[in-house]
Structure formats: C-alpha cells, structure tokens
Amino acid sequence: MERKAENILNRYLKHIEIELESLTPFARKEIIAEIRSHLVEEWQSFEEQNEENLLQVINNFGDPREIAADYLARSPEEMEPQARASYPPTWLVLVLTIIFWPAGIILAWLSPAWRTRDKAIATLIPVLIPGLAIVFILAIRVIIGAVS
Amino acid sequence: MAIPINTIILLLFLVSPLASAIYLATTRKPGY
Numbered sequence: 538m539e540r541k542a543e544n545i546l547n548r549y550l551k552h553i554e555i556e557l558e559s560l561t562p563f564a565r566k567e568i569i570a571e572i573r574s575h576l577v578e579e580w581q582s583f584e585e586q587n588e589e590n591l592l593q594v595i596n597n598f599g600d601p602r603e604i605a606a607d608y609l610a611r612s613p614e615e616m617e618p619q620a621r622a623s624y625p626p627t628w629l630v631l632v633l634t635i636i637f638w639p640a641g642i643i644l645a646w647l648s649p650a651w652r653t654r655d656k657a658i659a660t661l662i663p664v665l666i667p668g669l670a671i672v673f674i675l676a677i678r679v680i681i682g683a684v685s
Numbered sequence: 686m687a688i689p690i691n692t693i694i695l696l697l698f699l700v701s702p703l704a705s706a707i708y709l710a711t712t713r714k715p716g717y
Contacts, residue, residue, distance in 0.1 A: 559714065609714070627717050631706050638702035645709055650717035659709045663701035670697050674690050 542591050546576060549595050556605030560649045561624060568608055572598075624648045638663060 550569050557565045579594045580586055598604065625644045634641030642660050645651060651659070 627713055631710055634706035634709060635703055638705065641702070641706065648717075650713045651709060652712070652714070655709070655712040659705045659712075662705040662708060663698070666701045666704060667694055667697040670694055674693075 539586075539588075542586070542588055545588060545591055545595070546573065549576075549601065552601035553605050556602055557608060559609065559652050564649070572604070624650065634659070 550573055553572060554565055554569055557568060560568070576591075576594055576598060579597075580591050583590045625648055627648070627650050630641055630644045630648055630650070632641070633644060642656075645659060646656050
C-alpha cells in the first residue's frame with residue numbers, strides 16, 4: 538500500500554481505536570484488525586487503488602464514533618473469549634472499593650467496564666470530599682475569626 | 686455538644702470509598 542494511503546487508513550483506524558479505549562487492548566486490536574482487513578478488501582475491489590477511492594471506502598464505512606459505538610454496544614459475551622477473560626468481575630471491584638479502596642480502584646482501572654472519565658471521578662471522590670470539607674471548615678473558621 | 690471537626694473529617698474519609706463504589710456501580714457500562 539502506498540505510504541499516503543496507509544497514513545489515511547491508519548488515521549481513520551486510530552480514531553476508532555481512541556473511541557474504543559474502554560475495551561481491553563486485546564479486544565481493541567482484534568476489532569481494528571477486522572476493520573482494516575475489511576476496508577483493504579473493499580479498496581482492492583476497485584480497478585485502480587488511489588487515495589480518492591480509499592477515502593470513498595472510508596466514507597462509506599462510516600463515522601469512527603458510530604462504528605466504535607456499535608462495537609461497544611455489543612455485550613461482552615459476544616466478544617472473543619480472550620477479550621472477556623482478562624478483566625476482573627465488576628462485583629469484586631465494587632466490594633473491594635468499599636472494604637479496601639486502593640485495591641478496588643486499581644482493579645477498576647484494569648477493567649473495561651467503565652469509561653476513563655468515570656474511573657478518574659471514582660478515584661478523586663475520596664480525595665475531593667474530605668478535601669472540600671477541610672477547605673469549607675477552614676473558611677468558616679476564618680470568617681468567624683474575622684467577625685469576632 | 687458539638688461534634689469535633691476531626692471526627693467529621695475522619696467520618697468523611699471512611700464514608701467516601703462507599704461514595705466511590707456507588708459512583709462506579711451507577712456508571713458501569715451495560716453488559717458488565
């Protein structure tokens with residue numbers, strides 16, 4: 538494949554891969570390889586392979602976000618066994634988060650069951666809640682001190 | 686008698702992992 542065409546294809550696949558961030562690396566690779574081979578096959582059905590018809594194939598295939606959403610909507614049971622076996626069960630993550638927070642949150646980060654944004658929020662909650670309480674209490678003390 | 690501030694902060698530290706777990710439970714993706 539010509540270098541420029543390869544770049545176009547890689548950029549498109551990268552967009553999809555970014556949208557699939559919540560899946561395991563194995564599952565992501567599988568999906569991207571599957572899409573790549575499908576797109577290349579379509580492209581090779583043209584008499585002449587150039588950038589224009591590659592872009593046409595990509596446009597016909599669809600928006601990266603929609604493609605990724607379709608894959609994400611599939612239940613884990615439909616995915617390859619290797620993709621499912623490698624993440625900790627959700628119940629275990631939740632129980633550990635309550636009884637031993639550091640272990641629970643590490644497992645949550647290893648699991649594809651949550652988006653990165655939600656994992657970050659769950660990690661920050663135990664820091665932010667007491668932190669904000671301390672700031673609030675200190676602020677009240679300062680105000681009371683200033684008044685009296 | 687007012688509850689000491691240290692106790693309030695300690696309680697918040699103890700309760701916040703529960704808040705973290707509740708957040709995770711409500712935001713997990715369908716099918717997991």
